Amino acid sequence: MKLLYAHENHFMVNNVKNLIETQQISCFIKNEFAQGAVGEISAFDAWPEVWLVNEADFERATTILTLYQQANKGEDWLCKSCAETNDPSFEICWNCQHEHKESL
Numbered sequence: 721m722k723l724l725y726a727h728e729n730h731f732m733v734n735n736v737k738n739l740i741e742t743q744q745i746s747c748f749i750k751n752e753f754a755q756g757a758v759g760e761i762s763a764f765d766a767w768p769e770v771w772l773v774n775e776a777d778f779e780r781a782t783t784i785l786t787l788y789q790q791a792n793k794g795e796d797w798l799c800k801s802c803a804e805t806n807d808p809s810f811e812i813c814w815n816c817q818h819e820h821k822e823s824l
Contacts, residue, residue: 722778725785726769733768739788740781746773747781 724747725736733749740747750769772781794808797820804815811820 722772722775724770726767728767737770745777
């Protein structure tokens with residue numbers, strides 16, 4: 721087994737786990753319920769972690785994770801319909817629901 725990813729946010733950890741599993745790589749979450757122990761253990765030691773079952777999958781899983789993280793970087797975009805600033809991950813304006821493609 722090998723540690724792939726750790727983050728304080730359970731949503732982020734579960735998202736990475738799901739991403740890796742869709743590529744037919746076996747993994748599991750460790751420390752999923754450890755946040756209740758903060759104070760007795762370090763906050764960093766309580767972070768949920770994604771572990772790979774097979775160490776041979778580490779390189780492929782790391783590549784998948786890196787590509788995912790790079791794809792989620794981008795610049796905020798301005799909606800041409802309502803002039804609202806939107807996060808790069810939004811495909812639809814959160815304010816007026818116009819599609820990003822229509823806003824370009």
